[in-house]
Amino acid sequence: MNLRILLVVLLLLTIALVGLVAAQTSNSTSSGTAPTQQSSSTKAQQHKQKLHLPPNFSADDAYKQNCTRRHSEVPKPNERTSKTVLRHMRVRANLTQDEAKAILEYITQ
């Protein structure tokens, strides 16, 4: 009986989640995001050339692939302490050297 209650709760939450996802998906497809994506892509390309990153790897990607997996909100970084924080995160999150450099540039620019 209790397991049923749990399953019902989970099912309701899943339905609510799917509803939110559907609402968001329809919202994002109807809004024009092309200029933002183009701007982001150009910026990423510039980062890649400057950091000599491997193909298909950008500073933008490095930030999103690593930082946003743990931190939902990241306070605005202080330039003087960003290097210190990145060194800490390189150790804690096992970032590769290229990722750490790319993220540092990304958050300080």
Place this chain on the structure above:
Amino acid sequence: MIRRFTLISAVILLVAFLANAQDGPQYKQPEGGAPLLTGFVGLGTDFQPGQQQVLPAIAPIVLIPVGDKWLIESELELEGTYTHATNQPWDHEWEKGFEYAQVDYLANRYLTVVGGRFLTPFGIYNERLHPRWVRNLQSSPYITGLEMSDSNGGMLRGGFPVGNFVNINYATFFSAPVNNSWEGSTRAAGERLGFFFTRARLEIGTSFQRQLQDGHVNTVGADAIWQSNKLPLDVRFEYARNRFVGSGYWVEGAYRMRKVPFLKPFMQKSQAEVCFEQFFTPPVMGMASGDMELPDSNAKRVFAGSSYWIRPDVRTNFAYGRELID
């Protein structure tokens, strides 16, 4: 069967509350960065039938870079538990201890050498998710009770890309026995190996640790983190097993609601979270769980919660859960 419901709330007041020498003398910033004093202050509450708890926590963190390759870092954590049971007076206790106090040496692009007291690299929760400003729900999963939380000794770790689609990360450690209330640890050795598929944003890891005192006991684990490329959705999973103490898993989903089309000012800073976990005791109890704070029998628990960021460094969290213990 015991049934319990739990209502937990928390306010993480400050995440990074102080950067040092803001108004100090001006000098050229060193290549390695500037020393940093940061940390968090939090206040939580936990309501269960017949029991109420208030849970303050303070954790100052110090990061001191030295040159281009060294980092000295430490976190002191003070956690209070103020408990009130029906017809009982308030009782309280404070746990004090160093979460980590370590020296890191970035030997090369593939290897970092760590010495001192560090968070044990087992699974994903202990090292990456347990800080209260990172975790989605304030209650720790059952299986964290059978994983070592801190070690005193040495660790080798690092990460490197293999091709353009996967990063491999590793950590291997040895811990010496220390019998000290502030920085105790067990003699043990272990490792974690992770494969992060960057395009899919999927990381899969395995963990192993062997306790080398009071009987040699192995604990094994597996974990996974997936972040959707298209939706602000995170899914996390961790499993651990110790044949003498028990086994269990937790799975958690978190959805950032920034693009929900109603109540936008609120939703942009909100996140919905769900966590389900189970713990299984071994058929024959081979070892007392002792201080591990594990259930005495099979148990399962579900939590649903919500977080709201007042600012990027100030967060509130509410969760409601049901726990069933056989």
